[in-house]
Amino acid sequence: MKHIIKLEEAAMFGFSIYLFSLTNFDWWWYLVLILTPDIGMIGYALNTKTGALTYNLFHHKGLAIMVLCLGWLFSNSWLELSGIILFGHASLDRIFGYGLKYPDHFKHTHLGWLPGSKAES
Template identity: 55%
Template structure:
């Protein structure tokens, strides 16, 4: 992946960390829940279409932003926390090259192929 994209997602990760810092929650929550969105990969036990749908929902930057903004609008700090963690986790995944999934295969992402069998 191009360095420019990695730098952009690194900036997004820092923005997510900043957004979390604006909540009143302990950093233990951030550390403890940072990889929670990856639980959505359990959808792949059903089939690739369900897996991609669940994975993409919990790794979509727009969903993360909407959750955070809903928390701001409704004055619900836990929604702000969830949105910030979703945003940070998704940005971190993008730095590593894990993009949103296509329904045909976990390895086929919007950022290109991942894994050992990529071409």
């Protein structure tokens, strides 16, 4: 089942690249910005509950799609770009098994425990 999820996420990542190709931004913008949503991990400097909240805020596909649609609605290319980057990044993360976080531990995600964690078994 995990292979199917990875394939689905790869397709969504590819879709984000396609959506980006419809914008007027140069390609280097995508390459530079694709990892910026990881700024949401800063919350883990405080505690795991805050970290999970901030991480999930920057990795929630529903919010990414909402930002993208607001960009389309208001003809705001920067909002469009932000939504595309958020969506693409979340898909890329999920290809590698990083899902939305639970507040108890960084390695506890909605996709299960990350490899190498104590509760993985």
